[in-house]
Amino acid sequence: xxxxxWGWVAVATVPTVFIGYFYAYPVARILALGLSxxxxxxxxxxxxxxxxxxxTLWQASMxxxxxxxxxxxxxxAVSTYEFRGRRLATALVTVPFVLxxxxxxxxxxxxxxxxxxxxxxxxxxxxxxxVVVRTVSTLWSxxxxxxxxxxxxxxxxxxxxxxxxxxPLLRPAIAAASSIIFLFTFTSFGVVLVLGGFRFAxxxxxxxxxxxxxxxxxxxxxxxxxxxxxxxxxxxxYSTYQERKTVSWTLQRGSxxxxxxxxxxxxxxxxxxxxxxxxxxPLMVLVSRSFNGxxxxxxxxxxxxxxxxxxxxxxxxxxxxxxxxxxxxVGLMAAAIITRRKGQLSRWxxxxxxxxxxxxxxxxxxxxxxxxxxxxxxxxTLWLIPIAHAxxxxxxxxxxxxxxxxxxxxxxxxxxxxxxARPWQVWRHVDLPIVSRAALVGAAxxxxxxxxxxxxxxxxxRPTTPTxxxxxxxxxxxxxxxxxxxxxALSVVLAAMTAGxxxxxxxxxxxxxxxx
Amino acid sequence: MLEVKTxxxxxxDTQILYQASLAVSEGEIVAVLGPSGSGKSTLxxxxxxxxxxxxxxxxxxxxxxxxxxxxxxGFGLMFQGYALFPHMSVADNIGFGLRMKGQSDPFSEVATxxxxxxxxxxxxxxxxxxxxxxxxxxxxxxxxxPHPSLVMLDEPLGALDRNLRQRLVEDTHRVLRERKVTxxxxxxxxxxAVALSDRLVxxxxxxxxxxxxxxxxLGDPADEWVREFLE
Numbered sequence: 001x002x003x004x005x006w007g008w009v010a011v012a013t014v015p016t017v018f019i020g021y022f023y024a025y026p027v028a029r030i031l032a033l034g035l036s037x038x039x040x041x042x043x044x045x046x047x048x049x050x051x052x053x054x055x056t057l058w059q060a061s062m063x064x065x066x067x068x069x070x071x072x073x074x075x076x077a078v079s080t081y082e083f084r085g086r087r088l089a090t091a092l093v094t095v096p097f098v099l100x101x102x103x104x105x106x107x108x109x110x111x112x113x114x115x116x117x118x119x120x121x122x123x124x125x126x127x128x129x130x131v132v133v134r135t136v137s138t139l140w141s142x143x144x145x146x147x148x149x150x151x152x153x154x155x156x157x158x159x160x161x162x163x164x165x166x167x168p169l170l171r172p173a174i175a176a177a178s179s180i181i182f183l184f185t186f187t188s189f190g191v192v193l194v195l196g197g198f199r200f201a202x203x204x205x206x207x208x209x210x211x212x213x214x215x216x217x218x219x220x221x222x223x224x225x226x227x228x229x230x231x232x233x234x235x236x237x238y239s240t241y242q243e244r245k246t247v248s249w250t251l252q253r254g255s256x257x258x259x260x261x262x263x264x265x266x267x268x269x270x271x272x273x274x275x276x277x278x279x280x281x282p283l284m285v286l287v288s289r290s291f292n293g294x295x296x297x298x299x300x301x302x303x304x305x306x307x308x309x310x311x312x313x314x315x316x317x318x319x320x321x322x323x324x325x326x327x328x329x330v331g332l333m334a335a336a337i338i339t340r341r342k343g344q345l346s347r348w349x350x351x352x353x354x355x356x357x358x359x360x361x362x363x364x365x366x367x368x369x370x371x372x373x374x375x376x377x378x379x380x381t382l383w384l385i386p387i388a389h390a391x392x393x394x395x396x397x398x399x400x401x402x403x404x405x406x407x408x409x410x411x412x413x414x415x416x417x418x419x420x421a422r423p424w425q426v427w428r429h430v431d432l433p434i435v436s437r438a439a440l441v442g443a444a445x446x447x448x449x450x451x452x453x454x455x456x457x458x459x460x461x462r463p464t465t466p467t468x469x470x471x472x473x474x475x476x477x478x479x480x481x482x483x484x485x486x487x488x489a490l491s492v493v494l495a496a497m498t499a500g501x502x503x504x505x506x507x508x509x510x511x512x513x514x515x516x
Numbered sequence: 517m518l519e520v521k522t523x524x525x526x527x528x529d530t531q532i533l534y535q536a537s538l539a540v541s542e543g544e545i546v547a548v549l550g551p552s553g554s555g556k557s558t559l560x561x562x563x564x565x566x567x568x569x570x571x572x573x574x575x576x577x578x579x580x581x582x583x584x585x586x587x588x589x590g591f592g593l594m595f596q597g598y599a600l601f602p603h604m605s606v607a608d609n610i611g612f613g614l615r616m617k618g619q620s621d622p623f624s625e626v627a628t629x630x631x632x633x634x635x636x637x638x639x640x641x642x643x644x645x646x647x648x649x650x651x652x653x654x655x656x657x658x659x660x661x662p663h664p665s666l667v668m669l670d671e672p673l674g675a676l677d678r679n680l681r682q683r684l685v686e687d688t689h690r691v692l693r694e695r696k697v698t699x700x701x702x703x704x705x706x707x708x709a710v711a712l713s714d715r716l717v718x719x720x721x722x723x724x725x726x727x728x729x730x731x732x733x734l735g736d737p738a739d740e741w742v743r744e745f746l747e
């Protein structure tokens with residue numbers, strides 16, 4: 001006596017159509033276009049693809065290894081020791097991670113190290129140190145100390161304990177951090193474009209160059225196929241590794257950091273101060289150089305070529321507001337389906353909604369210009385920008401609300417419905433008030449993602465309606481000290497907006513623990 | 517009058533209820549008594565419409581309830597563990613059912629319900645601040661406030677300690693009688709079942725074993741298990 005609940009069907013339709021039309025369909029069009037180019041394209045295509053693909057792989061692997069090495073000292077310090085400034089250091093190294101890519105690119109240009117492969121690698125390390133520190137230290141600080149003590153008693157020296165006990169135990173966390181960093185740097189676009197231009201073309205940059213400046217859409221599509229294959233392969237290898245390697249051992253409930261003594265004190269402080277200090281340099285230089293001239297006033301001056309930089313701030317705020325609204329509607333509907341309906345459909349939904357996260361922003365933007373001429377030509381509408389941003393943000397809204405929704409006891413909803421609440425009233429009076437705080441966090445994520453999004457926007461933003469990141473890029477592309485200074489000033493503005501919202505999210509999430 | 521006719525309930529591949537039948541006439545209170553895991557709560561949820569039945573039929577005043585959503589059945593269910601809304605005050609919890617009926621400010625009904633369970637003046641309290649016994653009373657008041665045509669109580673005193681239970685059994689009994697409700701009480705406690713109901717229905721492993729007053733059942737127990745369970 002199962003019956004179809006038409007209300008749920010209606011709720012499921014919205015995210016399905018959204019993801020289907022704005023994600024799955026464009027990706028399918030890219031695949032079709034790219035595969036035919038790979039088959040029938042000019043003879044030089046494969047060699048070109050191989051060269052770009054190889055460089056992308058190489059720089060992503062290098063970036064990953066270098067980040068692991070650079071993060072090791074601080075990770076060791078904050079995992080093993082309790083010391084003054086430990087929390088602050090962890091928070092500070094997270095700042096680069098949340099900054100928009102164009103801001104990081106500008107900061108490294110301000111350092112004067114642009115236009116080299118080392119600048120790109122350094123920027124990738126700068127971005128991702130936090131991934132290692134946070135992922136690995138949560139595990140490291142909870143390893144049962146009796147395991148290490150046992151090794152000591154059996155005759156192992158300090159470094160042998162690390163190599164034979166600690167390091168193997170940390171392997172799952174190191175693998176997780178490495179694959180996240182690999183994915184980020186494999187699909188890195190803004191940093192590479194700003195720091196390397198077209199000289200150091202990764203797949204992302206090459207897709208952009210072929211599609212936007214050379215109008216060779218088939219070749220761009222072929223590159224996007226290579227890119228999709230690379231990302232899928234990385235994700236697949238990671239998930240099989242995770243499955244084989246899921247060894248459980250007794251983790252401590254709390255952490256067991258100890259006070260540093262003797263020579264360790266110096267090493268802990270050296271590791272902390274050096275890491276935090278080095279990461280602070282690009283940002284400090286960016287901020288100080290941005291004040292070295294009348295650059296903030298130039299934000300309001302209309303230039304015949306680039307337009308008025310301050311207008312980009314207004315555009316970005318508008319786009320971010322619309323993107324946030326769209327992401328909330330789609331994300332909350334999807335979260336409702338995932339948590340309220342059991343079985344295959346909801347699991348399938350959960351997985352499909354995460355796909356845009358694994359796809360590069362460039363592929364999303366490129367897909368829009370390849371595919372959205374059917375059934376209507378949408379490519380000229382301004383709506384595409386907030387839609388692309390919402391697509392990237394929906395997984396964050398879903399991830400921040402699903403755990404809270406799952407935690408609501410089913411009886412609360414049953415109680416509401418036996419008291420006469422219709423299904424939408426149950427949602428309105430039970431789910432929504434309880435999830436509202438988590439939803440607000442999701443909304444803030446969506447807003448901040450939209451503000452800094454560059455990859456997809458660079459394909460679809462029109463010259464007359466620049467966003468902050470595309471305006472920064474436009475200013476950087478122009479020669480002249482004033483243009484560069486204005487780019488720095490605008491970067492500082494964007495960085496400040498981003499940091500403010502992220503700090504709010506951090507506090508809201510901390511306050512949420514333990515309620516209900 | 518409620519008629520449950522040979523219903524089956526299954527979740528995926530486990531069957532919870534087998535051919536369960538039950539009738540409750542107007543003004544009667546029936547206690548469904550059985551060990552934990554016997555399917556008592558599932559029976560209540562099926563009647564409330566919160567779980568689908570895979571066979572049989574449930575009728576109210578002669579009309580089938582198949583396809584009628586829980587919020588349209590007009591029944592009240594007091595949940596095991598109470599399911600009070602943590603983000604609403606006591607008054608908002610109790611007034612919820614009336615507001616769903618379209619009443620915008622059910623102030624006087626809420627006050628009456630609070631008085632009925634002996635918690636006059638508790639309206640503005642948060643759920644957090646209530647003791648276990650107070651929560652039980654609020655849940656009872658919330659269930660009764662919209663005047664449901666059938667009242668179902670799932671282990672109404674299950675979560676409380678012994679002393680409190682004895683006192684609240686009497687209070688609950690008095691409240692149910694005052695409202696002249698038609699009701700089903702689910703419990704695993706024989707004394708509670710006897711104190712709250714007119715008639716017992718014994719349940720085991722998803723099946724209804726026997727029904728009648730305590731004296732009737734003990735006079736002619738269906739099998740050895742029934743005798744042992746009631747003694």
